[in-house]
Amino acid sequence: MKMEINQISLPILTEKKIKLFIKRIDKIHPFISGNKWYKLKYNLIEAKQKGYDTILTFGGSYSNHISATSYACKKNNLKSIGVIRGEKHQVLNSTLEFANNNNMYLYYISREKYRLKNTREFLEELKLKFGHFYLIPEGGNNDLALKGTSEILDKNDKQNYICCPVGTGGTITGIINSQLSFQKVLGFPVINNSLYIEEKVASVVNNDNFTFINDYKIGGYAKFDKLLVNFVNEFYKKHKVPLDIIYTGKMIYGIIDLVSKDFFSKGSSILAIHTGGLQGNRGMEDRFGIKIIY
Numbered sequence: 001m002k003m004e005i006n007q008i009s010l011p012i013l014t015e016k017k018i019k020l021f022i023k024r025i026d027k028i029h030p031f032i033s034g035n036k037w038y039k040l041k042y043n044l045i046e047a048k049q050k051g052y053d054t055i056l057t058f059g060g061s062y063s064n065h066i067s068a069t070s071y072a073c074k075k076n077n078l079k080s081i082g083v084i085r086g087e088k089h090q091v092l093n094s095t096l097e098f099a100n101n102n103n104m105y106l107y108y109i110s111r112e113k114y115r116l117k118n119t120r121e122f123l124e125e126l127k128l129k130f131g132h133f134y135l136i137p138e139g140g141n142n143d144l145a146l147k148g149t150s151e152i153l154d155k156n157d158k159q160n161y162i163c164c165p166v167g168t169g170g171t172i173t174g175i176i177n178s179q180l181s182f183q184k185v186l187g188f189p190v191i192n193n194s195l196y197i198e199e200k201v202a203s204v205v206n207n208d209n210f211t212f213i214n215d216y217k218i219g220g221y222a223k224f225d226k227l228l229v230n231f232v233n234e235f236y237k238k239h240k241v242p243l244d245i246i247y248t249g250k251m252i253y254g255i256i257d258l259v260s261k262d263f264f265s266k267g268s269s270i271l272a273i274h275t276g277g278l279q280g281n282r283g284m285e286d287r288f289g290i291k292i293i294y
């Protein structure tokens with residue numbers, strides 16, 4: 001599949017002789033956006049081949065994964081169950097309303113219980129409650145998801161650096177496994193204490209040509225400051241590339257800051273993966289009263 005690539009022009013890039021490209025996998029589908037499309041792809045095929053009629057998965061109440069899975073299931077005539085962290089609110093937020101409209105059954109569990117989601121006891125409980133289902137773990141990560149994310153890069157992607165945001169690490173794992181030998185992957189984690197993710201990624205990938213950049217978390221998951229919001233809004237106005245506040249905004253902000261600090265040698269080319277996540281901006285706007293242009 002040929003994906004749109006945007007080259008970004010900025011005085012700082014010209015000055016430092018760096019080329020920056022953004023691979024728009026966010027555009028792969030309006031609702032099954034970005035990396036989530038790749039993670040779901042082989043899982044849905046597998047579920048159907050094995051004769052399942054229901055998918056069950058997990059996520060927070062603003063989760064891009066929940067949003068994408070609900071739509072993908074509807075389109076594939078699969079029932080879907082979303083196990084949601086936290087209590088039910090009277091009025092559904094935009095993400096959960098979307099999932100609900102796609103007929104996803106929303107099952108709320110406490111944060112304490114959510115931590116047990118990978119235990120056998122909890123899965124048994126879910127089976128008793130919901131019967132036979134195909135399980136997609138939180139963040140969509142399993143071997144079939146990694147097979148999918150290893151297709152994000154294609155043979156035309158020849159830049160020296162590949163950059164991608166990191167949540168649970170499934171996306172960067174697929175990217176590292178499929179990069180060319182002269183390339184280097186830079187991961188931009190968004191959660192605090194992400195060392196265990198780095199270690200997990202390191203333990204499963206087939207090469208060690210990658211680095212985690214920990215300086216652009218801006219407070220951690222779903223945290224932000226004014227500077228970031230301004231950056232994302234100005235970036236959209238200047239380049240017509242919409243970014244999300246949680247993942248891609250922090251990565252692009254980080255890349256440009258690194259360029260200004262001479263992290264990249266002259267003549268380098270960078271490919272940043274736009275992993276999507278734009279639906280999450282609505283939730284950030286509603287929760288924090290900020291205005292994001294995207």
Ligand SMILES: *Cc1c(COP(=O)(O)O)cnc(C)c1O
Nearest residue numbers: 064167168169170171275276277
């Ligand atoms: C889910 C998500 C990520 C994180 O992907 P992982 O595979 O969990 O590391 C990155 N960017 C966006 C936009 C996402 O929605």
